[in-house]
Amino acid sequence: MLRQGYFKGITFLLLAFLIWGQLGCTTNRYRQPISKFQVAAAVLAASARKSYSESNRLNRTLEIRKLTREGKFIVQSDLDKVQFFDDEDLQARFDALDRLTEYVDLLVAIANSDAPERISRSATDLSTALGNLAITAGGLGNRGFPNSKFAEKTQAAFGIAGVIVSEVLKAFIQKKIRQGLEAAIQKGEKPINELIEAIGDDLTVINRRYVLNFEAERSTFQLIYNCEANKVAQNAEIKEVCETSTIPAVRLSAATPFSQQALNSHRDQLVSHLDALENLQATDPVDTLETMKRAHTRIAALAKSKAPADFADALAAIEAFANAAKRLGDAVDKLKSI
Amino acid sequence: MPKKDELLDSIAIIDDGIHAMNLRLADMLPVKGFHELQKERDEALDRLDFLIKLFAKKSTLRFVKADDELAVVNQEMKKTLAKIESIAKILEGARRFVAAIDTFIAGITKVVQ
Numbered sequence: 001m002l003r004q005g006y007f008k009g010i011t012f013l014l015l016a017f018l019i020w021g022q023l024g025c026t027t028n029r030y031r032q033p034i035s036k037f038q039v040a041a042a043v044l045a046a047s048a049r050k051s052y053s054e055s056n057r058l059n060r061t062l063e064i065r066k067l068t069r070e071g072k073f074i075v076q077s078d079l080d081k082v083q084f085f086d087d088e089d090l091q092a093r094f095d096a097l098d099r100l101t102e103y104v105d106l107l108v109a110i111a112n113s114d115a116p117e118r119i120s121r122s123a124t125d126l127s128t129a130l131g132n133l134a135i136t137a138g139g140l141g142n143r144g145f146p147n148s149k150f151a152e153k154t155q156a157a158f159g160i161a162g163v164i165v166s167e168v169l170k171a172f173i174q175k176k177i178r179q180g181l182e183a184a185i186q187k188g189e190k191p192i193n194e195l196i197e198a199i200g201d202d203l204t205v206i207n208r209r210y211v212l213n214f215e216a217e218r219s220t221f222q223l224i225y226n227c228e229a230n231k232v233a234q235n236a237e238i239k240e241v242c243e244t245s246t247i248p249a250v251r252l253s254a255a256t257p258f259s260q261q262a263l264n265s266h267r268d269q270l271v272s273h274l275d276a277l278e279n280l281q282a283t284d285p286v287d288t289l290e291t292m293k294r295a296h297t298r299i300a301a302l303a304k305s306k307a308p309a310d311f312a313d314a315l316a317a318i319e320a321f322a323n324a325a326k327r328l329g330d331a332v333d334k335l336k337s338i
Numbered sequence: 339m340p341k342k343d344e345l346l347d348s349i350a351i352i353d354d355g356i357h358a359m360n361l362r363l364a365d366m367l368p369v370k371g372f373h374e375l376q377k378e379r380d381e382a383l384d385r386l387d388f389l390i391k392l393f394a395k396k397s398t399l400r401f402v403k404a405d406d407e408l409a410v411v412n413q414e415m416k417k418t419l420a421k422i423e424s425i426a427k428i429l430e431g432a433r434r435f436v437a438a439i440d441t442f443i444a445g446i447t448k449v450v451q
Contacts, residue, residue, distance in 0.1 A: 081387050084394045092398045096405040103408050106415040115422045122429035129436040136443045169429075173422060180418030184411055191407035198400040201346060205390055208353050212386070215360035216379065223368050230368075241368040246376065 030111045030181055033299055033314045038104045040322035044292055045097045047325070047332040048199050051283070052093055054335045055206045056083045062213045069220060071248035084206060093202070096195055103188055110181045120170035127162025182303040189300045193293055200289040207284050214277045221273055224250055225266040231258035282331035288324040295321040345393050352386045 059082040067074050085093070227242035227250050243254045253262070298314035359379040366372060 084390050089394055089398045092401045096401040099405045099408045099412065102412050106412055110415060110419060113422065115426055119426050119429060122426060122433060126429055126433040126436065129433050129440060133436050133440040136440050136447060173425065176422060180415065184415045188408065188411045191404045194400065195404035198397055198404060202397055205349060205393060209390060212353065212356050212360065212383065215357065219360060219363035222364055226368055237369050238367055241372050246373065
């Protein structure tokens with residue numbers, strides 16, 4: 001009797017210890033931050049992909065527009081000089097973006113794995129099956145089967161053992177998953193940050209190049225407008241500059257009389273161009289990539305520490321990243337219309 | 339050949355210079371010096387494009403390196419998932435095996451009785 005109570009007490013303590021251990025081992029704390037990070041990273045990867053794909057097309061279009069305005073011939077070498085990425089360069093970038101997506105998807109797969117529950121269930125089922133087998137096998141050697149006492153004892157023994165084994169296995173698997181996840185986050189920190197920096201440098205350079213092109217176009221549209229307006233103002237110095245402009249349309253227009261319709265048309269062109277320039281400035285990826293770097297660093301900090309403050313910090317950083325990624329995505333989508 | 343940072347610095351300096359020229363052109367009426375400034379700006383853009391192409395080539399190596407490093411991390415994660423799945427499969431296999439034996443013995447028991 002005393003031994004039985006002692007045994008039950010030990011079993012209860014062991015179970016309590018295991019359940020307590022599991023709470024510290026679970027990957028639950030990573031699920032929400034990593035899932036949110038996955039969504040934002042997917043938006044960023046898609047934006048980066050679009051930016052790269054659009055880069056050559058946009059530069060080529062802008063160069064052709066410039067050559068057309070200046071009434072120049074178009075030859076391939078003019079277009080080649082503004083095609084910054086060849087096929088090999090683009091492929092390397094797309095591969096790295098694929099790898100980034102795979103990395104985040106794997107983190108999510110590990111964090112959301114239901115393996116501990118499945119394995120725990122399987123262990124319980126196995127234990128039940130073993131219990132049944134013992135009863136069946138016991139019956140084979142005992143003609144008086146079913147021996148109810150034997151069956152009860154056997155089932156009770158396998159029942160307790162089953163619970164212990166399934167809980168031990170669950171705790172073990174949860175620990176394995178958590179360790180795998182934390183190791184991946186910590187090992188991924190350096191390459192992820194390097195990749196973010198490389199994407200940031202790339203997109204900053206190409207984005208600023210678009211802006212310079214747009215600014216150059218803007219000064220041309222302003223010149224066209226001012227030359228038309230000068231037909232009323234009649235400033236001799238401006239007239240001379242307009243008549244000798246490198247832009248044929250401006251030179252030819254200088255010889256024609258003032259037209260309010262032409263002036264309005266030049267104004268509309270300038271206004272829509274300034275709107276496009278403003279949108280282009282919104283595709284600057286620096287802020288978004290900085291927020292991504294910060295968000296991943298916070299997840300890495302979460303993997304190193306158990307403080308609740310780190311969890312809140314990680315969530316806030318990921319939220320900021322998600323918002324920035326969405327803004328960037330919206331702006332990059334508009335590049336297509338240029 | 340300049341290092342990555344020097345290249346980026348050079349690009350940023352030329353970029354700032356062209357931006358300043360663009361602002362000056364947008365701010366001035368087409369008076370004397372306008373064409374000259376335009377020409378100077380276009381030449382600077384050509385120099386910038388050359389440097390950007392150089393930078394893009396060098397930057398490709400950074401992507402290849404980050405890709406390789408991440409591939410190792412991803413491989414380890416795949417191994418972790420595979421290991422866990424194999425435990426689940428072993429347990430499920432063992433349960434089925436025991437259940438099959440149980441059914442077999444139960445059949446024999448009926449025959450014996």
